[in-house]
Amino acid sequence: MGSLVLKRLAAVVAVAVGLAAADVGAGERVVVSLDGTWQIAEGSLGQPPAEFAHTAPVPGLADLATPPFELPGATVSLDDRGKPWLKPADPRREAFWYRRTFQVDRPLPAVALLKVHKARYGTKVLLNGQAVGEHEPCFTPGWLDVRAHLKPAGAENELLIRVGASLAQVPPNLTDGWDNEKSRYIPGIYDSVELVLCGTPHVVNIQTVPDVEQRSVRAVIELANAGAAAGPIRLKGTVREAKSGRVAGNAELDASAPSAGTTAKVELTIPIRDAHLWTPEDPFLYELEIGTGADVARTRFGLRTFATDPATGRVILNGRPYYLRGSNVCIYRFFEDAERGTLPWDREWVRKLHRRFKAMHWNSLRYCIGFPPELWYEIADEEGILIQDEFPIWYSRAKDGWPEAITPADLAVEFTEWMRERWNHPCVVIWDAQNETSNDRVIAAAIQQVRGLDLSRRPWDNGWGTPQQPGDISEGHPYRSSRPGFRLGNLARETGIPDNGPRRNAGPPYLINEYGWLWINRDGSLPTLTVDVYKRLLGENASVEDRRRYYARTLAAKTEFWRVRRQCAGVLHFCGLGYSRPDGQTSDNFTDVKTLEFEPNFFRYVRDAFAPVGVVIDFWEDRLAKGATASIPVRVVNDLEADWSGQVVLRLMRDGQAIFEQQKDVRAAGQELGSAEFELSFPTEEATLELTAEIRGSDGQPIRSVRDLRVADLPKNHALGARVKASSEVRNAQGFFPAALAVDGREETRWSSEFADDQWLEVDLGRAVPVSRVTMAWEHACGRAYAIEVSQDGSAWREVWRTESGKGGMDEIRFAPVEARYVRFRGDRRATPHGFSLWELQVFER
Known part of the structure; x- marks a missing residue:
């Protein structure tokens, strides 16, 4: 049957x-x-x-x-x-x-x-x-x-x-x-x-090169002859509006057909009447038709140019600065998702997905570590989403960061096929060669071999390899929550330039296309990379709703931080679509991927953080002393060309009631920041507070920035900024990691010893003080067997705590109170082949 x-x-x-x-x-x-x-x-x-x-x-x-x-x-x-x-x-x-x-x-x-x-x-x-x-x-x-x-x-x-x-x-x-x-x-x-x-001579490939200033398109046409007699041909080029079919331009060219069995290139420039530019806000498409007399080939394009300005660190869309806001699609991860089915090939579902992304105020996506089916690019063209198109390469853990058998010539063949297939899509604006791979021996050479093929001269992103020419992207993945000791207050000491990415010659334009490290699976369970993160941040008994609320509000705050510093050409969250499973490492933010329902907290808070006209409470301390006073800066981030004027309302909430509310007029010029300062006095008793700033966005809808604050007695960290010395300090290709970085109060800097056992780090507190608690935030290179020692004179040491089974992460070490001027970490045995490495060491009285 x-x-x-x-x-x-x-x-x-x-x-x-x-x-x-x-x-x-x-x-x-x-x-x-x-x-x-x-x-x-x-x-x-x-x-x-x-x-x-x-x-x-x-x-x-x-x-x-x-x-x-x-x-x-x-x-x-x-x-x-x-x-x-x-x-x-x-x-x-x-x-x-x-x-x-x-x-x-x-x-x-x-x-x-x-x-x-x-x-x-x-x-x-x-x-x-x-x-x-x-x-x-x-x-x-x-x-x-x-x-x-x-x-x-x-x-x-x-x-x-x-x-x-x-x-x-x-x-x-x-x-x-x-x-x-x-x-x-x-x-x-x-x-x-x-x-x-088709007949022959025939069109093998068309590359469209839009010219926004001249309102024309240059067509570079590759012709082939499958056996017809060589002779003169008349090429006819016609540009039509893709939706209406109206003819917007035409041109003809007398040329010679290539001889049988060969190919040749010819060029034809077609002026476009009443030209209409392509942008994410107005994705207007044209169709180009090229006829040879024996064949008629068609391709869509948009009248759109895209470049970068290394001096300002901005991307330039159609000759004007433009800010990228968006997310990632990991289609090959979604391929292994239990709910995938036939969804990636369902045109209606794919269109709805991209529209849901635009509802998040996202104008761009990285198609990450893999290419979706061609219909995705067609829909991105139609819906107006800029694509960073990433070739599926991630060999960060291979020897030398690269499989030995793949040569630059091999990779250039694959890159060439990729570019020829994709270069007429107006959505594709960045050729992204790879993800988090630092090899410069092969990928860089392949980029240089092929980049001249793209006559629109799009910028390249070489992952964590060296940018190959001025204007190429330096991508950053500033994951902060993965580090022991993370809290929002740490952001106050950051510059806004991501500190990880290309190993050499990183520079503007910077593009953040991953950050967060707070993933929660669609069903509320945790993927492997965030189990310990949530234990550390919220405790083992936190509910699913507690985690989701924390995730959304913290991710929103991080988004606001990277945007308001204005150091990056774009900020792209990770990730918009991927897998979701308990043994996975990350997840997207849907609760139902088939119907494309976002987790409500994510949609509520993160959407506002990406608004084209957004508001940011530029105050990052989340712990304040009782009775503290503070000046609270509030910024309006304007990504649009038009000026924005309106009121900023700041509220301090306690148990759902406003204990402070004030509004101020603010103006943010086009693509600039507007600012207002508010003076606040905080309660004199312990309190959990919510600080909210609100504006009316470009569409008249409310946009909010939210911070969670805790008012309490704050213990003094006696090690902060203290004199410090160590048995050794490492300087290598990744940088210099001196002892002082373990007590500088910055969770993004660290000390590392040489790669050996029997190392130590000694802190001079300046005078004898009572101490009973030490915290140590470990980098991956942690200790297995180590101790804490104290001394009054720096010569005679007494051990107050030790372990033989260190596991890294955040060490919260308590011992009987003791007077000490000097506190020393002594590492006896490592847990990894690397040294002992600490993001931060803190010393407290209690």
Whole structure:
């Protein structure tokens, strides 16, 4: 019964393809979609299966097969996720084979090309039992000439596409999409498959180069000749408004066709009447049509330019400064999410997702460590979202940060295919070569080989490698909550320039595209990276609602901080879409990913923090002494070109009642800050307070900034700024880590000893004082066996506390009260191959 159904399905598809192909005439091109339900079978790489007993959607992944296969792809244990050299295999099969049939119901044209937009892991194509060719890269389109293998008009063609079952099938000289925080690598044809039929000379590629000042588009056209006689041709270029179809410009050019079997490039500039620019706020699209007389090719574009200004650290959109606000999409992580299903290929769901993102006041996204299906870029063009397009490279834990077999030439081939596919999308504004990989030996060389191909000269982001020319992005991931001792008050000592990112030559423009480290799964459970964070910040008994509220309000405050310092070209939260599971490391912020419902606290607080005209309480202390007074600066952040004027209302709330309320007039010029200062006196008794600033945003709706404050007796840290010395201090490629950084009050600086046991750090408190508590905030390089010692004279030491089982994180050490002028940490044995490293050491009386 199943095979009968499959044969009927194939017949229906063949008729549809035949009718479409029948429209091919002189000078026309037909692009036939081969998407739909295919047959699929598992097997070896070398031989097609004898039977196809399963079906699966194309585009899609092999885990969507009916009936299902047993766990298709490779699974990586938590312990092995930092080992990209393992290239895990699928233990059950080497390959999946996809099969379908189709007909072409007319004489075959001169050109017939099969395009497999994206498939992993590598593709091999057979047509009518004959090998057509292979395309081994996993993230870029494969183009295969199938003309010689097609049967005559009306005959049934059998198409087989083989994909590797796992990373083990990816050649060692190609990238494989490794991600240190993924557990599943599922194969499949995850983007569309098309048959392109046309005459020749024909268009191989068009690169549009918009000129905003001249209100024109330059078309760089790559022509090929599949066998026609060489001779003069007249190229016709027409620009139409994509939505209305109205002709907005045209031009013609007499040229010579390339000789048979060769390619050539020609250029055509087309003025655009009543030109309409593309922006995220007004994503106006055009369609460019190029005719050769034997072929007509079409591509969409926007009249949009994008650059950076190293002097100001800003991005420049259509010649004007522009601030990026946004998030990340980790589509390959979402591929392994339990709720994924067919959602990534559901155009309505994808459009709604991008609209939900825009409802957060986001104008930009990083498509992070992987490329979604092509329809995502089409929708980003239509909805108006700027895309930082990140190639799926994350080899930070490989030797030298890079797999040895991949050369610059190998990587340049993949980069070239990527750029040629994407360069006409107005949404794509940054070529992002990789994530958090510091290797400069291969990636940098590949960037230099290919960057000149993009005639629009978009900037590049080289992850944590060296920026390759002025104006390239320095991306930062200033995760602060992961550090023991984090609290919002620490931000007051930051400059607003992220301190992690490129290892060398970092400089403006800076772009923060990850920060937070406060993830909560959709169901309220915690991913692995934040279990200890919430224990430290809220205690083990905090409720799900407590955590969600803390997450949202703290992330909002961090967003405000990075925006108001105006040191960065953009701030992008991590992440808008990913996976959500207990053994995962991160999560998105939906409670229901199918209906795209945001967690309510996240939507309420974080949305306001990203408002184009926002308000920021630029006061970061979250602990105040009883009866303290303070001047509270409130800033209005204006990302828009138009000036903003209005009132700022500041309220201090206690138990839901306002104990202070005042309003002031503020003006924020276009793309500038406006400010007001408020003088507050805080209660003389212990209290938990909420400080709120409110404005009316550019749309007239209320926008708020919120801080949680605690008024209490504050213990004195006797070690803050004290004289300090250590057994050793490290200076290496990452910087200098002197002892003084352990007592400077800044949780983003640290001391590190040399990489050896038996080290110490000694603090001189200046005079003898009572002490009974020491806190130590460990970097990853923590101690296993260590002690706390005290002394009156710096010579005779007494041990007051020790452990043989240190675990890092935040040490809260208590001992019987004792008078001491000197306090010493003594490290006997390390827990890692590195040294002993402390973000901060504090000493208290109680």
